[in-house]
Each structure stands twice: as structure tokens, then as C-alpha cells.
Amino acid sequence: MPREHAVHDEHDEHHSLPQLRHHFETEEQQREAGSFGMWLFLLTEIMFFGGMFMAYLLYRNWYYPAFAAASNQLNVPLGAINTAILITSGFFMALGVWAAEVRKKSTLVLMLVLTAVFGLAFLGVKSDEYYEKYEKHHIPGNSFNISEFVNPPINAKTGKPTEEPLMPDMAQKTQVFFFLYFAMTGMHAFHMIIGLFLLVWLIWRAQRGDFTSGYVAPIENFGLYWHFVDIVWLFLFPLLYLINRHPFK
Amino acid sequence: MSATTIVSLPDQATAQMPKRSYLNNEHGLLSWLLTADHKRIGMLYLLSITFFFFIGGAFAGLIRLELLTPQPDLVASDTYNKFFTMHGIVMIFLFLVPSVPATLGNFLLPIMIGAKDLAFPKINLLSWYLYMAGGIFTLASLVLGGVDTGWTFTTPLSTHYLNTHVLTTATAIFIAGFSSIFTGLNFIVTIHRMRAPGMTWFRMPLFCWSQYAASLLMVLGTPVLAIAIVLLALERLFGIGVFDPAKGGDPLLFQHLFWFYSHPAVYIMILPGMGVISEVISTFTRKRVFGYTAVAFSSVAIALFGFFVWAHHMFIMGVSNYSALVFSLLTMLVAVPSAIKIFNWAFTMQKGSITFETPMLYAFGFIGLFTIGGLTGIFLGSLGMDVHLTETYFVVAHFHFVMVGGMLMAFLAGIHFWWPKLTGRMYPESLSKLAAVVTFIGFNLTFLPQFVVGYLGMPRRYHAYPAEYQVLNVLSTAGATILGVGYMLPILYLGWSLKYGAIAGNNPWQATGLEWQIQSPPLTENFLETPIITHEAYDYEWLEEKMKLEKQEVTHVG
Numbered sequence: 001m002p003r004e005h006a007v008h009d010e011h012d013e014h015h016s017l018p019q020l021r022h023h024f025e026t027e028e029q030q031r032e033a034g035s036f037g038m039w040l041f042l043l044t045e046i047m048f049f050g051g052m053f054m055a056y057l058l059y060r061n062w063y064y065p066a067f068a069a070a071s072n073q074l075n076v077p078l079g080a081i082n083t084a085i086l087i088t089s090g091f092f093m094a095l096g097v098w099a100a101e102v103r104k105k106s107t108l109v110l111m112l113v114l115t116a117v118f119g120l121a122f123l124g125v126k127s128d129e130y131y132e133k134y135e136k137h138h139i140p141g142n143s144f145n146i147s148e149f150v151n152p153p154i155n156a157k158t159g160k161p162t163e164e165p166l167m168p169d170m171a172q173k174t175q176v177f178f179f180l181y182f183a184m185t186g187m188h189a190f191h192m193i194i195g196l197f198l199l200v201w202l203i204w205r206a207q208r209g210d211f212t213s214g215y216v217a218p219i220e221n222f223g224l225y226w227h228f229v230d231i232v233w234l235f236l237f238p239l240l241y242l243i244n245r246h247p248f249k
Numbered sequence: 250m251s252a253t254t255i256v257s258l259p260d261q262a263t264a265q266m267p268k269r270s271y272l273n274n275e276h277g278l279l280s281w282l283l284t285a286d287h288k289r290i291g292m293l294y295l296l297s298i299t300f301f302f303f304i305g306g307a308f309a310g311l312i313r314l315e316l317l318t319p320q321p322d323l324v325a326s327d328t329y330n331k332f333f334t335m336h337g338i339v340m341i342f343l344f345l346v347p348s349v350p351a352t353l354g355n356f357l358l359p360i361m362i363g364a365k366d367l368a369f370p371k372i373n374l375l376s377w378y379l380y381m382a383g384g385i386f387t388l389a390s391l392v393l394g395g396v397d398t399g400w401t402f403t404t405p406l407s408t409h410y411l412n413t414h415v416l417t418t419a420t421a422i423f424i425a426g427f428s429s430i431f432t433g434l435n436f437i438v439t440i441h442r443m444r445a446p447g448m449t450w451f452r453m454p455l456f457c458w459s460q461y462a463a464s465l466l467m468v469l470g471t472p473v474l475a476i477a478i479v480l481l482a483l484e485r486l487f488g489i490g491v492f493d494p495a496k497g498g499d500p501l502l503f504q505h506l507f508w509f510y511s512h513p514a515v516y517i518m519i520l521p522g523m524g525v526i527s528e529v530i531s532t533f534t535r536k537r538v539f540g541y542t543a544v545a546f547s548s549v550a551i552a553l554f555g556f557f558v559w560a561h562h563m564f565i566m567g568v569s570n571y572s573a574l575v576f577s578l579l580t581m582l583v584a585v586p587s588a589i590k591i592f593n594w595a596f597t598m599q600k601g602s603i604t605f606e607t608p609m610l611y612a613f614g615f616i617g618l619f620t621i622g623g624l625t626g627i628f629l630g631s632l633g634m635d636v637h638l639t640e641t642y643f644v645v646a647h648f649h650f651v652m653v654g655g656m657l658m659a660f661l662a663g664i665h666f667w668w669p670k671l672t673g674r675m676y677p678e679s680l681s682k683l684a685a686v687v688t689f690i691g692f693n694l695t696f697l698p699q700f701v702v703g704y705l706g707m708p709r710r711y712h713a714y715p716a717e718y719q720v721l722n723v724l725s726t727a728g729a730t731i732l733g734v735g736y737m738l739p740i741l742y743l744g745w746s747l748k749y750g751a752i753a754g755n756n757p758w759q760a761t762g763l764e765w766q767i768q769s770p771p772l773t774e775n776f777l778e779t780p781i782i783t784h785e786a787y788d789y790e791w792l793e794e795k796m797k798l799e800k801q802e803v804t805h806v807g
Contacts, residue, residue, distance in 0.1 A: 023366035023443075025779065033368040033442040040434050044472045051476035051506050055491055058502060140489055173497045179489040183480065 019215045031217050038221040042228045045191075049232055052187065056180050056239060059173075066173035069149050069163055071240065073138060074181070075129055079241045082125045083233065089118030090230040097223045100206075100216040108219070109207050115226065116199045119192055126189055133178070140178045146171040181240055188236060191229045198222055264754030266673055270770040285370035286773055290377050291356035292671070295664075297377075298344050298352060299740070301384060305339035306736065308332050313695075313729040316722045321713040329712035330397035331413070335387075337400030338418060342425050343384055345656055346514060349521035350467075351380070351432055353663045354460045356671060358436060360764040360771065361454050363445025363780045368438040369431075376431035383425025390417035399710065401511070404492040404503040408484045415485060419478045426471045426478075429517070433467030436460050445763075447782035454762050454786045455544055459524030462548035466513040466520075466555060474510035477503060504566060508559035516555040518652060519619075520548055522659030523590055526612050529662050530594050532760040533609040534601025537787035540593040547586035554583045564635045573632055580630030587623050591616060606758070607678065610685040611662035618654025618692065622647060625700065640710075643703030646696045654692055661688070661739065668743065669753030673770040676746045680738065688735030694728025761792045 017027055024030040060067045096111035137145035149171035152163035166174075202222055205211065211219050271288045281289055311332050315323040324332070355373065359366055367373050390396050396418045398407040407415050440461050444453070481503065483489050490496025492503045531538045538544055560568055560576040568576075594616060603609070625647040628634045638644060668676050698721040703709075707718050714722070756765040763780060764771075784791040 021370075022774075023364065023370065029442060033438050036442060037369060037372075037434060037438045040437055040468055044430055044434070044468050047469055048472035048476050051473050051480070054506070055480070055502055058499065059497070062499075063497065141487065176490060176497045179491055183483065183489070183491070187479075 017213075017215050019217075034217045034221055035224070038224050042224060045228060049184075049187070052180065052184050053235070053239075056184065059176050059180065063170065063173035063176060065164065065166055066149070066170050067177050069152075069166055069171075070138075070174035070177035070181075071243075072163060073136065073148075074241045075132060076241050078125055078129050079237055082122050082129075083237050085118050085122045085125065086230050086233050089115050089122065090227055092118065093223050093226045097216070097219055100211045100219040103212040103214070105206065105209055105212040108212060109203060112199060112203045112206055116196055116203070119196050119199070119226075123189060123192060123196075126185065130182075133182075138178050140175045140182070144175055144178070146174060149174050184236055184240070188229065188232050191232070195222075195226055195229055198225075261675070261751055261754055261757065264752040264757075266752050267768045267770070267772075269772065270673065270768065271773045272673075272770050274773045283374075285366070285374055287359050287367050287370065287373060288356050288671075288771060288773075288775075290370075290373050291352050291354075293377050294347060294351040294355060294380070295671075297381060297384065298347055301339050301343040301387075302736075304388075305336055305344055306733065308336035308339065310729065310733060312336060313726040315712050316714070317726045319714050319716045319719050319722075324712070326712055327397055328395075330399075330710070331395035333710060334397050334399050335391055335395060338387060338396075338422070340652075341400055341514070341518075342422050343380075343387060345518040345652055346425075346429055346467075347380060347432070348518070348656065348660050349525060349663060350436070350460060350463060350517075351377075351428075353525065353660075353667060354436065354456075354521060355432070357667065357764055358457060358460055359439060359443065360767070360775050361457055361762055362440065362443060362448050363763055363776065363782060364439060364443035365774050365776070367435045368443055369435050372431050373435055376428040376435070379424050379428035379431070383421045383423075383428060386417055386421030386424060390414035390421065393417065401507065402478070402481060402503075404481065404484070404500045405494070408481060408492060416482055419482050423475055423478045423482075426475050429467045430471045433464035433471075436464040437468065440464075445780050445782055451542065451545070452782055452785055453545075454524075455527035455538055455541065455548075456521075456524035456762075458545040459520045459522075459527070459548045462552040463517050463520040465549075465552050466517045469556070470510040470513040470517070473506055474514075477506035477510070480506075501563070501566060501568070504563050505559070508562045509556075512559040512562060513552070513555040515648070515651065516551050518656050519659075520551060522615070522656040522663075523548065525659045525663035525666070526594065526615050527590075528760075528762065529608045529612045529666050530597050531787045532666070532758050533606055533612075534598050534603050535759075535789055536597055536601040537785070537789070538593065539596035539599075540589070541786065543589050544593050547589040550586040551583060554579065554586070558583060558630075561630055561635065564632060565639050577630055577632045577635075581627060584623060584627055584630075587619075591620055591623075605682075606665075607676070607681040607685055608662045608666035610682060611658050611665065611688075614685065614689045614692075615655055615658040615662065618650050618658060618689075622650030622652075622655055625650065638703065640708055641703035642699040642707050642709055645709050646699035646703055649696045649699070654696070658688070661685070664739070664743070666758070667764075668746070669757050670764055670769045670771070672747055672750070673753055674746050674750030675753050675757065676739075676750060677742050680742045684735055684738035684742070687731060687738065691728050691731030691733070691735045695725050695732050696728070698722070698724045698728075759792065759796075761787050761789060766795075 020027055020030060024033070092111045092114040096108055096115060099108035099111050133139055136148070137143050146166075146168065149163075149166045150168050152161040152165055154160065155162050199222070202211075202218065206219075271286055274286075275284075281293065284290060284293075311324075312329070315321075315329055315332070321329070355367070393414050396411075396413045396415055398411060398413070398415055398418075402415070402419065440453070440457060480489075480491050484492055484498075490498040492498045492500050494500060527538050527544060558576060558580045560572060561580045564573050564577075625643070629638060629644060629647055665676060665681060668674070702718050702721040702725075705718065707714050753769050755768055758765070763782075766780075767776060
């Protein structure tokens with residue numbers, strides 16, 4: 001879009017922020033460039049995760065029984081709780097952006113702290129889930145154990161197995177599921193850890209009052225990043241935990 | 250524009266070096282290493298990619314030396330594998346991908362659209378550091394003993410069968426990839442948000458359009474390469490089985506992910522070069538580029554089609570026949586926008602007042618060699634021919650015609666064309682014409698025989714071959730030697746010109762671009778005041794009017 005002929009009335013000059021960089025004509029241009037850049041960066045992130053989603057869809061199609069059985073081993077309550085935690089974290093982030101825009105410093109700091117706390121809680125639950133995988137020998141590698149998939153436990157009431165038993169060949173393919181589970185949730189968690197470090201830095205700057213005098217771009221752009229990480233999880237949760245849920249009666 | 254406007258060239262004897270410019274605005278090594286000035290970062294890139302070009306070139310020389318004789322006599326076979334791997338990795342990731350965008354693009358793009366800098370100057374500097382980190386990792390793997398996967402990292406060879414420094418090199422490419430992502434991101438945001446008043450999309454020089462198209466590919470393609478490399482590294486480190494058939498994985502998936510980037514990557518390499526050629530041809534024919542809009546959109550079309558042809562690298566790898574047919578057809582489509590460019594350049598020259606300065610010679614070289622490279626690409630894109638020719642020297646010759654004959658020619662055209670703007674000094678004209686001709690002859694002697702030897706069936710990536718191929722291989726090695734001379738010459742005389750070259754003045758070519766309307770070398774802030782654009786790109790009548798108006802004015806500062 002061609003910009004209008006740069007307008008420099010006195011009003012603008014008077015209020016120009018100290019954060020206006022020399023190579024931008026106006027604050028608006030700087031803010032638009034920043035958020036446009038952030039959206040583009042998120043586009044590259046979509047392509048980055050896209051490779052793993054591609055692998056997931058391919059192998060799910062190939063090894064459907066193994067993926068169903070392995071997916072049933074994931075802890076849905078924990079996953080659901082984590083989803084709620086992450087959405088709450090995203091909610092506080094959104095409130096944080098609002099607080100910066102209406103220039104309420106203490107509210108902004110509080111909201112960013114809450115965002116970080118819920119983010120940490122997510123990672124705590126996630127590590128608990130990882131530990132569960134370790135105990136059940138579901139971590140791919142030499143200790144990976146397929147016996148549970150070949151000989152599922154017998155339900156005491158019905159006397160039937162709780163899951164469809166898999167042939168050993170197919171049962172091996174549950175490892176592919178867990179590779180992808182760890183790769184995808186691990187990459188997601190890695191993005192959250194980076195986000196938490198950024199949050200600490202933003203909180204430190206926010207309590208100095210950097211973002212409550214009209215310069216809200218960093219908070220907005222970080223908000224975009226944080227919501228993007230949320231959205232990745234909102235795809236991971238149903239794909240990994242839900243869509244194969246108990247096809248076997 | 251129907252009539253051709255001939256603008257008289259200025260008297261260079263009266264030109265003076267401006268007292269203040271981006272080069273002497275600050276002094277000291279740190280002022281360069283911590284600079285946020287897009288022009289200085291462009292120069293940093295120019296130095297570093299030249300360094301890596303000569304490393305990659307040295308490996309090319311060693312490869313040709315080994316192939317001088319049919320016997321495997323110079324080096325052992327696994328050493329030879331390391332040679333062509335390092336040649337490919339260095340040339341592709343450390344030279345061709347960043348060549349024009351990161352040097353000339355960095356320097357010129359903001360000036361061409363009338364901006365003071367790229368949108369994110371610090372990220373621009375960061376991308377140079379990432380590039381250097383990638384380069385250092387590559388050098389580390391080289392010093393530690395090299396890598397022999399080929400630049401394609403084919404699985405399961407790279408994950409299971411080799412004990413060379415695959416991880417170090419993979420890290421290098423991962424890091425260098427982010428350098429390219431950030432450059433692309435910066436360019437796109439800059440073009441969208443930083444254009445000067447009046448600089449509409451269709452008033453931008455075609456150079457900007459081609460940078461824009463290449464940036465789209467960098468931003469959308471490179472992350473896929475990054476994740477493919479991450480998965481490859483995880484597979485090698487922890488034995489995860491995403492690509493390992495023994496564990497249920499699919500090696501073809503790696504090929505899909507890899508070529509989803511690496512095919513568009515060849516357009517990342519060639520599109521910016523095409524942008525250079527548009528500028529050069531317009532300037533030295535003194536005409537507006539014929540079919541400006543078509544040339545602009547053909548860049549975008551190449552970028553778009555480029556994403557839907559990757560599987561033509563995999564015709565013999567067991568993809569389904571039906572998808573192979575579709576990909577073959579889509580591959581043909583890329584030829585359409587490429588041909589649009591070639592024809593439009595030809596029509597630009599028709600009835601133009603052509604002069605044969607060095608950049609123009611390189612541009613002629615580009616058009617000829619790129620046409621051959623592109624047409625042989627159609628051979629390879631057609632399914633039946635590809636099955637016969639794939640993995641032979643025909644493929645090697647094809648992509649060297651596009652990458653070296655095309656892109657390197659364009660890069661050299663651009664470097665010569667904008668050298669006066671970059672440094673404020675002229676290169677020696679006759680010597681550089683000699684270099685252009687030597688390069689052209691050396692190139693053809695190197696790679697034309699490879700079409701023949703490939704068609705006869707000599708496979709690529711072997712260090713020994715049947716004796717009947719020797720004559721053609723000797724020709725090729727002789728050509729490579731001449732080519733090497735052709736590349737050494739510019740280094741020498743461009744270095745010489747930094748101190749002894751004639752003072753260029755603002756606009757030695759009488760070109761219309763905004764970059765030629767400011768002093769050379771430019772000021773750190775590029776423009777004294779934000780320009781307001783009222784004319785189309787390549788408007789030589791506008792330039793003539795402007796020249797008349799400021800006949801005796803001194804336009805530079807100081």
C-alpha cells in the first residue's frame with residue numbers, strides 16, 4: 001500500500017516516542033513493520049512445524065492400528081488439563097496486551113507474571129507426562145517395550161483384552177508414534193521455554209515502565225508469538241491424544 | 250515508451266570523491282562489526298561470500314583435477330566424496346543462496362525504494378553473524394575431516410552408514426538457513442512498509458520484484474529444510490526412526506522435505522540474478538524494460554510454481570507414476586515465466602541504443618547460458634528423458650549452466666554494474682571485458698562437454714570412469730582452469746580499483762534507478778531528504794529532464 005505523503009504536523013512531532021528508530025518516518029510505520037515482520041516469522045514457524053505434521057499424517061495413515069493403540073496410552077486428563085492451562089496463559093497474555101494499551105503498569109506486570117506462571121505449569125505437567133512415558137518404557141530406543149501392545153492387559157470383568165492385540169510387526173510401529181510424539185511436543189515445549197525467557201525479560205522491562213507510555217509493540221508481538229505456540233498445542237492435542245481414541249470395543 | 254532517449258554520459262574527469270560517505274562515516278573494525286547500516290552489512294557479506302566462493306572453487310578445481318584421468322589416482326574414493334560434498338555445500342548454502350540478495354540486495358534494496366534502511370537493521374546484522382556461524386561450522390567440519398554425504402544428505406546414508414562429520418555440517422546448514430530466513434523476512438517487510446511516497450509497487454525497479462519473489466521462497470521454504478535437518482540430526486543422535494525403514498520410517502519422506510526446500514532454493518539462487526539482468530539490460534539499451542508488468546509477475550510466478558515441482562528430483566526413487574506425471578507437467582510450467590523474462594529482455598534490446606560495457610557482456614552471457622540451462626531443464630523435467638539422464642553428468646551440466654552460467658554471470662554483472670556505487674570508483678574497463686570473455690569461454694569449455702559425457706552415460710559422483718570418456722573430461726578440466734582465471738581476474742582488478750580506479754561520480758551509466766541519483770558511495774542515511782517518486786522505473790525521459798535541470802549543480806555533500 002502506498003503510504004500517504006508523510007504528514008508531520010506539530011502534534012506528531014511533539015509526541016514522538018524515544019523508541020522511534022531513525023530509519024522509520026513515523027511511529028505507525030515502525031509499529032506496522034514490526035507486527036508485519038512478526039506475522040511473517042510466525043509463517044516460517046508454521047512451515048517449520050509443518051514438516052513434522054506431514055510426517056505424522058503420513059505414518060498415521062500407514063500404521064493406523066499402531067497409532068491408535070499408542071495414542072490410547074497417552075494421558076488424556078493430563079493433556080486436557082494442560083490445554084486448559086495453556087488457554088488460561090493465553091488469556092492472561094491477551095489481558096497483558098490490553099493493560100499495555102491502556103497504560104496500566106502494575107496490571108501489565110501482573111498479567112505477564114500470570115502468563116509465565118501458567119506457562120511454567122504447562123511445562124511441569126508435560127514433564128510429569130514424559131516421566132510417565134519413561135516408567136511405561138514408551139521412550140523410543142533400546143528400552144522401548146512393545147509387550148503391552150502385543151499382549152494388552154485383560155479386563156477382569158469381561159475377560160477380554162482392553163485393547164486390540166497387535167502383531168509384533170505392527171506393534172513395533174508404535175515407536176514411530178512415540179518418536180513423533182516426543183519430537184512434536186518437545187519442539188513445542190522448546191518454543192515455550194524460549195517464550196518464558198522472553199517473558200522474564202519483558203517483565204523486567206515492563207516494571208521499568210517501558211511499555212506503558214505508548215510503546216506497546218514488543219508486548220503485542222510477543223503476544224502473537226505466545227498465542228501461536230498455544231495454537232500449535234491446540235493442533236497437537238487432538239492429533240496426538242484424541243482422534244484415535246478407543247476404536248476397539 | 251516508444252522512442253529511445255539517449256542521455257550523454259557525464260565527464261568523469263570532473264567527478265570528485267565525496268568527503269563524507271557510509272565508508273568513512275565511522276572508523277575502526279568495531280564500527281563495521283557492530284554496524285546496523287545495510288550498506289556496510291552488504292559489504293561484510295560481499296567479503297565473506299567471496300572468501301567462501303574461493304573455498305568452494307578450490308574443491309571444484311580438485312574434482313576436475315582428479316577427473317583428468319580415468320584412473321582413480323589423485324585421491325582415494327572417500328576423499329573424492331568429501332571434495333564434491335564440500336564443493337556443493339559451500340557453493341550452495343554459503344555462496345549461491347546469499348550471493349545477490351545478501352550483498353547487492355542488502356545494499357541496494359532500501360535505496361531503490363527510497364528508504365533509509367531495511368525495516369530491521371539489527372536483525373540484518375544478526376543474519377550476517379548467523380551466516381558466519383554457519384560458515385565456521387562448515388569450516389570446522391572441513392578441518393575435522395570433512396563430510397561425504399553429498400550436499401543432499403540422502404538418508405539412510407547420512408544417518409546410518411557414514412562416520413564423517415554429518416552433524417557439524419547439518420548444524421552449519423541449519424544456522425545458515427536462519428540467516429537466509431531473516432534476510433528474506435527483512436526484505437519482504439521493507440518492500441511492503443518502507444517504500445518512499447509515490448513509490449508504488451509498479452514503479453519499483455524489477456530488481457526489487459525479483460528480490461521480493463526470492464524472499465518469499467526463503468521465508469516459506471527454508472524452515473522446512475530446517476525441520477528436515479533437525480529430524481535427521483535426531484535420527485543420527487538418538488536413533489529415532491522417522492526416516493529409517495528398519496524402524497518403519499520412510500527415507501522418501503526425507504527426500505520430500507529436503508527437496509520441498511531445495512528445489513525452490515534454486516529459484517532463490519536464480520531470481521535475484523534475473524533482477525540484476527533486468528537493471529543491466531535496461532541501462533545499457535537506454536530503454537524501459539519491455540513488458541515491465543509481465544517481467545515483474547513472472548518473478549512471482551516462478552516463485553509460486555517453484556513450490557510445486559520438487560518431486561522431479563525423485564522420479565527414479567519410487568514415487569507413484571501418476572504423481573511423477575503431474576510433477577513432470579508442473580515442471581514444464583516453470584519454463585513459461587522463465588521464457589517470458591528471456592523474450593522480454595530480447596525485446597528490450599530491440600531498437601535500443603546498446604553499448605557493450607562489462608556488465609552488459611556478463612548479461613549477454615547470462616541470457617545465452619541460462620537459456621541453455623533452462624532448456625536442458627525441460628529435458629530433465631520430462632519423465633522419460635529424466636529416467637535416462639538422472640544421476641549423470643547431463644544433470645551436472647544442466648544445473649551448472651543455470652547456477653554458474655546463470656547466477657554467477659548475473660552476480661558478476663551486478664558487481665561490475667554497481668561497483669561505482671558501492672565504492673565510488675570505476676573498475677578498469679578493458680581488463681574486465683577480458684575477464685567477462687574469458688569466463689564465458691572457460692565456462693562453455695567446462696560444461697558443454699559434460700552434457701555429452703552425461704548423455705553417453707557417465708554417472709556423477711564417481712572419481713573413476715571408463716577410458717573412452719577421457720577426451721571430454723580433459724576438455725572440461727581445461728575449461729575449468731580457464732574459468733578459474735576468469736574468476737581470479739575480477740578479484741585482482743576490483744581490489745586494485747579500490748585505490749587506483751577512476752572516480753565514478755554519481756551516475757556513470759546514466760541509469761534511472763534511485764540509487765544512481767545519490768552520491769557514490771552513498772551517505773549513511775542514503776538520502777538527504779525522503780524522495781518523492783513521480784515517475785515510472787526506467788523512465789529515461791525523466792532522467793533527461795532531471796539532468797537538464799541540475800546541469801551545473803553539485804549534487805553530493807561536502
